[in-house]
Amino acid sequence: MMHAHSPHPSAISLPQLFAKFLRFGLLAFGGPVAQIAMIRQALVEEEGWIPGSRFNRLLAVMQVLPGPEAHELCVHMGMVARGRIGGVLAGLGFMLPGFLLMLLCAWAYAAFIAGNAQLAGVLLGVQAAVLAIILRAVHRIGSHILVDRTLVGLAILGLLGTLAGIPFWILLAAAGAAHAFLRRPVAILGSVLLVAVAAWIGIQARGAPDAVVAHAAAPAGVLALFVAGLKGGLLTFGGAYTAIPYVREDTVGRGWLADGAFLDGVALAGLLPAPLVIFATFAGYLAGGLAGALAITAGMFLPAFAFSLLFFERLEALVDNPTLQRVLDGVAAMVVGIIAATFLELGPSTLERAPRLLPVVAIFVVAALVSWRLKGRWLPLALVGFGGAAGWLALS
Template sequence: MTDPIAEIQPPRISLIALFLKFLRFGALAFGGPVAQIAMVRQALVEEERWMTPGRFNRLLAVLQILPGPEAHELCVHLGMMARGRLGGLLAGLGFMLPGLALMMVAGWLYVSWIAGNAGLAGVLLGVQIVVLAIILRAVVRIGQHIIEDRILAVIAVVALVATLANVPFWVILIAGGAAYALAERPVIAALVLLVPVIGAGMIGHVAGEAETAAPMVTAAPATVAMLFIAGLKGGLLTFGGAYTAIPYVRADTVGRGWISDSAFLDGIALAGILPAPLVIFATFVGYVAGGPVGALAVTAGMFLPAFAFSMIFFERLEAVVENPALHRMLTGVAAAVVGIIAATFVQLAQATGARVDRPVFAILLFMAALAVAWRVKGTWVTPAIIAGGALAGWLIAP
């Protein structure tokens, strides 16, 4: 006999009503992915019964191992269940538009009024210091979910050191994934992990010496295509949470001289207090680097994978994810990503520390923010930490 609960389907809903429903979710999407997913679950699973709780949990399990913001991917999939692929597109757009619009306004205000304002330098520095604490807490939290054994820990440490040594990220990711897929053969796994990383590091060192000896070359300007690719890279490589997009977007923007590390941290701070997936920080980065068109280009690249995976490939994803070898490879990639984010934290901390003229104050503020981020839970915690950093920076500013 068929279980009637298993036959639960979304109610009939017009495309306009579907868009408005997810637009409302987007306008209330404060507090990061956990709070966003809980809000959608409460409304569509527990109240409106679009699907059974068991099916919802299985769906989340699939989405969490894919790159991209899982809350956004969840909305796309639910919209597709209700009204097909057009419904998925409208649901995804509805969920992301409030945050996109607010971040575009924030980018305009920042470029027009805030950046370069000497009176706000202390406020911005205070915010940047506490954002570093938020990022460090995120690195530890992501690592606790991913680093399940010693081999994964080794992969993460190698990725951290390799990133600081300027080894290309794609070498690190491929080596980490392949090494964990071959973990039952430790010697081969060690060679697969270390040989390409060390080789790429040596090549990079030789190339770096050649660059130093050669005349300086001016960085290429930020074009729409390059900003789109920067966002696309972040969208395709966001494993384990939105914070994992940070190193890739930073490498393609800060690394090219399009935006400073301080402005980059300001964008992360703004994303933490707006109703949107955290990866909306890329919109801010694009605005500072290339104006409104640049902001839209980065955003399109960042969110394109989240639309594509749900709208095009979902029917095949559950079968693919069940492949044990692929699952181990993805786990190894995720461990490497943890190391890459940790290295990015170190690089951002060094850049911020170079602008600090009161190190004792900076250390105390960082430790206080880290303690709050570590011990206190709630959707209000990140905005409160950022507000506290701004206040502390304003009070201590000369």
């Protein structure tokens, strides 16, 4: 039922629109499910901006497109109200509180926390808990995406290919093309495997290790951080955790920050009122200061703005295209494998920093068991708090 004090979208002013979505951003705790429920309650059920059936169709579209669904829905609803300028203002309002809070967290982390020996145990405990959260996310995302044996096979190839050092863009392109244009599972998996092996051989022949070492020695640049964010924003399928491998590759992989700091950023992102991809702001700040944080955040959120702003009238028809749907399904399956590989790389990196292995493993196991058994918007906060407290008691 529409409230008298809430203006219909056709009557809302641009300042009112920005303030409304800024309020949503301030209350955006609990991850995408809670964020989407809040938007639906306010704009569909209370104020009647669009019918519930249309909102459901929009949500289905946003879930197969890359980018944080809640943010994309805000952009789209802003356009429903006041056109493209309304979409921009709605998207900025929703992301601004989380962005500013993450900037503050990144500054405090760099100034007071990083390198503090007294907090090393706390941070290791938090990182172990975050690894458990990531593992649970791999399972949860995979259960929705890997619905047949072909997609499971693509995920396994993504896992093995990533561990072998094959660039993710080759894996994603091969998976999307093969799944779109081939029909037999053997042909799909065989084609992806042949492309991946050929690419791996070509990379080895060009002497990739030397190139990587030279790349890592380069300082963090604003353009490079923008591209790192753009990769994450364009390739975030099935949830914000899918952005982790790409941002990690272009920050940790270049020697701009350590795996431990990267995991700390993911932990903080889960506690703030923001889409989880806001962890990119943290990584960008540690790698390149304020300019780096602005650049990587702009890249990460640009696709979420662009898809709605550019394809507003054709969005539902575009995603209903069966060939595009098969491309997205193949890419999403490969992404599941890439995230799993990233988890397997982060785990040993965390254990290497531990003065004693048993407490870290115990924290991870307990957090993993709890994340499998329980649900709720409070769960990430509770797991991170448990990891920090357990790490302080066992490792400090």
